[in-house]
Amino acid sequence: MLISEQKPLEEILNYLDGEKNIFLIGCKGCAEGCESGGEKQVLEMKHTLEGQSKSVTGFSLIDMVCNETLTRMKLKTHQKEMKAADSILVLTCGIGVQTVAGVTDKVVHPGCNTLSSGGAHAEWKEAERCLECGDCMLDFTGGICPIARCSKHLLNGPCGGSQGGKCEVDPSIPCAWQLIIERLTKLGQLDKLEKIVAPKNWSVSLIAGPPVKRGL
């Protein structure tokens, strides 16, 4: 089970600044078990956002958001509600957020931080998609993770070794920042990358923080 916890509301509202219509996605797998993004939390979030004068166009609870085929199928039944939304708030682990980003052209915001894989990984067979950094960055990177997918974990854009869309380390690895820039360009949000991202708080991450028990 992947251990996640909801981000502070202030951070989520910050992501949604300037947006009115939101579609919510929750996960009936790990996020429900962690009480970070199950049915109860999605309904609570709907209520909270409506209290902040947002309009929730709809929501979807998917058994395992990390299952791309399942998520794609399930979201097909919500096309209208998703179309009416400015963005999608995903209350799952980082893998779920990236799955949703991979199947829609909508802006995707992470609603949770992934603290630990709790001994097992979610479905994403071809590559590592979440390094359990504990402070999800997917909001400003278009739902593509620069921690898990950039060889140098860069936060302010591609290094000088990105060529032809490939990572300098291995031509079989796509340059994460090329993917991020392409996606943000498509979403008309490339200006998000003009801002300097401050040094990351690694103390909450599983790879660099203390080996403490996380969540549950």
Add this chain to the structure above:
Amino acid sequence: MKTKSNLEGVLEAGHFAVTGEIGPPASADPEVIRRKAKMLKGYIDAFNVTDGQTAVVRMSSWAACLIGKEEGLDPIVQMTCRDRNRIALQMDILGAAALGINNILCLTGDHQKFGNHPMAKGVFDLDSIQFLKVVKDMRDEKKFQCGDEMAVEPNLFTGAAANPFADPFEFRVIRLAKKVAAGADFIQTQIVYNMDKFAEWMKRVCDRGLHEKVKILAGVAPIKSVGAARYMKTKVPGMDVPDSIIERLRGVPKERVSKEGIKLCVDIINQVRQIKGVAGIHLMAIEWEETVPEIIEAAGLLPRP
């Protein structure tokens, strides 16, 4: 003048600046640095020492900088985020400044996979842009990254690298703008062989007014052989060597290729000097330092201020 840097003085006075580069030895031999420094003296305004370039273990940059300084040159310490976290970076910044090093070049660093210890754990706690901001805040605010204050700040003329030839091209000027906003006083670019692409990048840099906020030194380097040109084209990440360059070197008899490589370098210097916003060159005559006097003289850049 923010610092005691000779390079800053040269640039502030409006001269076309020339920086050089010394690759430190993979040994504890100080004579390698002294020998190279003597070759460069009088021909450059400051010299870089690489910091574990291509992730191969070599003498530390600050130590080699100090040896070069003893030879009367103005050193630029290169520092990468690959091997040091924010604690170690700030300690080395204090140390370098205390030793009288006046310039720093802040880099992310080549990935450890390319070097002679590919099993090493890469650090990458900060990226180069965050690192620039740390140096600027230490110098201008007397503050460490955590916010604590210090009594004596490190007075460093702060530089960064830029690669106009990496992808995605459209993002490269944005990345430069971020480096300027983070605190870069000067920029040294990747080696220029693709003049059209460099000119287009410089045009976009000037369109954004960045050339008025940062001093841009174009990277240049002589090529020794056709093989070296091919190697750079195919094996070195982030390099762009057009076929026309290789053809030019192939077009002369074998014994004259290195001469042609030097002539080509002088031609490139003359071309970048004509481009608006270029404030100088960074000449990387890697393991071929003896060509520096000839190149600088042929390019009409003598005497140095």
